[in-house]
Amino acid sequence: MNYLNKLNPIEVAHHFVNKYFPSCLGALLAGSVVRNEATETSDLDIVIFEKSLSSSYRESLKEYDWDIEVFVHNLTSYKHFFESDYERARPSLPRMVSEGIILKDEGVIEVIKKEANDLLDKGPKKWSEETIRIKRYFITDTLKDFIGSSKRVEELFIANTLAELVSEFVLRTNRKWIGSSKWIIRSLKQNNEDFAECFVEAFDVFYKTGEKKRIIEIVDEVLQPFGGRLFEGFSLGKNVDF
Numbered sequence: 001m002n003y004l005n006k007l008n009p010i011e012v013a014h015h016f017v018n019k020y021f022p023s024c025l026g027a028l029l030a031g032s033v034v035r036n037e038a039t040e041t042s043d044l045d046i047v048i049f050e051k052s053l054s055s056s057y058r059e060s061l062k063e064y065d066w067d068i069e070v071f072v073h074n075l076t077s078y079k080h081f082f083e084s085d086y087e088r089a090r091p092s093l094p095r096m097v098s099e100g101i102i103l104k105d106e107g108v109i110e111v112i113k114k115e116a117n118d119l120l121d122k123g124p125k126k127w128s129e130e131t132i133r134i135k136r137y138f139i140t141d142t143l144k145d146f147i148g149s150s151k152r153v154e155e156l157f158i159a160n161t162l163a164e165l166v167s168e169f170v171l172r173t174n175r176k177w178i179g180s181s182k183w184i185i186r187s188l189k190q191n192n193e194d195f196a197e198c199f200v201e202a203f204d205v206f207y208k209t210g211e212k213k214r215i216i217e218i219v220d221e222v223l224q225p226f227g228g229r230l231f232e233g234f235s236l237g238k239n240v241d242f
Contacts, residue, residue: 007064009033009044010101016046016063016070017103024050025075026109028100035099043067047096049108050074056081071096075108082119089124089171089178123175132173136223136230139165143219143229146212156207159215163203166219170195173226 006012013029021027031045032038044066056077061068071093073081081093097116102109127135142165146158164184171178171187179187188196202214223229 006066009038009066010103012064012066012068013044013046013101013103016044016061016068017048019063020061020070021048021050021072023052024048024104025106026112027103027105028097028109029103030096030100031069034101043069045096046070046103047093047100048072049078049112053077078112079115082115086119086124090180090183091120091177094119120177124172124177126175127172132226133230133234134236135165135169135172136226136228137234137236139169139219139223140229140231143216144231147216152210155210159203159206162215162219163199166222167199170222 010029010033013027017024017027026049028047029044030047032042033044046068048070050072051074053072053074056071056073059070059072061070078093078097085091085093094116097113098120100113139162142158142162146155146162149155149158167184167188168178171191174191176191177187178184185196185200188199198214199218202218205211206215220228
């Protein structure tokens with residue numbers, strides 16, 4: 001059954017909440033269906049706020065042919081997840097709360113949405129100079145492996161690692177949220193669509209033809225404002241005795 005033939009996601013979400021969480025204080029529908037990006041394999045992300053819940057949990061269920069991911073919190077547990085997402089610079093729960101369509105509200109959603117929006121607007125912590133230096137070193141080290149490798153099977157996985165390291169570097173040095181999987185390219189596009197297009201094209205060319213030149217150029221362009229590649233003189237965890 002494809003997405004177009006399924007029951008309306010908002011109707012299903014309402015039914016789900018009424019059936020499984022009739023006493024909840026608030027419920028939100030988030031995810032790809034809210035952003036009009038749903039595909040045949042999309043699920044429904046539903047965030048629930050229960051007053052009497054002792055601890056938060058996540059569960060996967062199926063209702064009316066929809067796969068449903070439910071994230072259940074009490075009125076304080078979500079704050080820990082907000083803080084954790086802020087620390088790792090991946091605002092999964094704040095983003096779901098911010099974009100979520102209200103399914104039920106007993107007077108709690110407005111405050112929680114404001115907290116989520118304030119956190120998203122704030123952006124992640126600024127990287128320290130030492131963190132930037134460490135990241136430069138690991139990007140340099142991976143780039144060297146990429147340039148020097150002549151084994152296709154190894155090059156593929158080195159390229160994957162390099163793409164993740166460089167995308168993280170670009171986003172964090174611009175005080176932008178990062179992501180994983182599909183959220184990597186979404187985050188890059190939100191930051192700079194032209195760069196994102198060049199970034200994808202460079203890796204696409206490599207995966208299709210094995211040509212590394214453009215990837216190497218992009219990595220050097222990204223590192224240049226911060227001092228370029230870093231290898232000589234780098235140390236980590238060294239104790240100096242006087």
